[in-house]
Amino acid sequence: MKDKKRVWIGAISAVLAAVVFIAILRIQTAGMEEITYESVVTARQAIAADTELTESNLRTLLEIRQVPAEYVPDAALSSLEGLEGCVIAADLSAGSILTENTVRTISDIYGDYGELFWISVSADQLTQAVAGTLRAGDIIDLYCVENGAEGVFCSLLQGNVRVEKVLTKSGEQIANGDETSLAQLFVIPVERADIPLLYEALYSGSLMIARCDG
Numbered sequence: 001m002k003d004k005k006r007v008w009i010g011a012i013s014a015v016l017a018a019v020v021f022i023a024i025l026r027i028q029t030a031g032m033e034e035i036t037y038e039s040v041v042t043a044r045q046a047i048a049a050d051t052e053l054t055e056s057n058l059r060t061l062l063e064i065r066q067v068p069a070e071y072v073p074d075a076a077l078s079s080l081e082g083l084e085g086c087v088i089a090a091d092l093s094a095g096s097i098l099t100e101n102t103v104r105t106i107s108d109i110y111g112d113y114g115e116l117f118w119i120s121v122s123a124d125q126l127t128q129a130v131a132g133t134l135r136a137g138d139i140i141d142l143y144c145v146e147n148g149a150e151g152v153f154c155s156l157l158q159g160n161v162r163v164e165k166v167l168t169k170s171g172e173q174i175a176n177g178d179e180t181s182l183a184q185l186f187v188i189p190v191e192r193a194d195i196p197l198l199y200e201a202l203y204s205g206s207l208m209i210a211r212c213d214g
């Protein structure tokens with residue numbers, strides 16, 4: 001009699017164990033089926049604000065990852081396509097998901113300039129040395145200063161120009177936090193129509209730069 005009870009108890013225990021196992025497996029399977037993943041652009045490493053995304057650094061700085069949909073923010077970027085030439089808008093930590101607000105396109109930065117050309121200007125070609133203190137992201141106005149019969153005449157060549165890069169005389173790029181290095185070369189965007197006047201002012205030594213506060 002005792003042996004029969006033991007057999008029944010063992011059988012019941014085995015059945016209960018199987019039921020519990022199946023229930024747990026179904027719960028886990030159901031949970032896995034509910035999780036959906038999305039492709040998002042993430043930072044491979046920490047990226048400083050104002051970093052330009054170029055052909056050479058784009059895939060070094062960014063990558064595509066699969067992330068659970070519940071963790072994907074609104075307006076998250078899902079492709080690296082179209083990011084070349086954009087600029088990182090804020091400091092990013094490694095693993096950060098990029099959204100539309102974390103990058104600025106050329107049109108975001110410069111507005112409707114029309115057809116843009118990037119030129120390099122040397123501080124030696126200016127009428128004053130404000131260029132030495134310029135940093136990437138500064139907004140400047142470009143003026144042509146001429147001496148005439150009636151005195152000095154100043155005309156605006158192009159206003160609200162965002163400085164793209166600043167470099168030392170040896171060509172090393174200067175970081176925005178560097179307050180000691182003297183900028184001798186800087187890169188700015190110029191409209192096609194303004195290029196002849198700009199170069200005329202450069203080579204005549206009459207180009208002047210004014211930094212805008214706002």
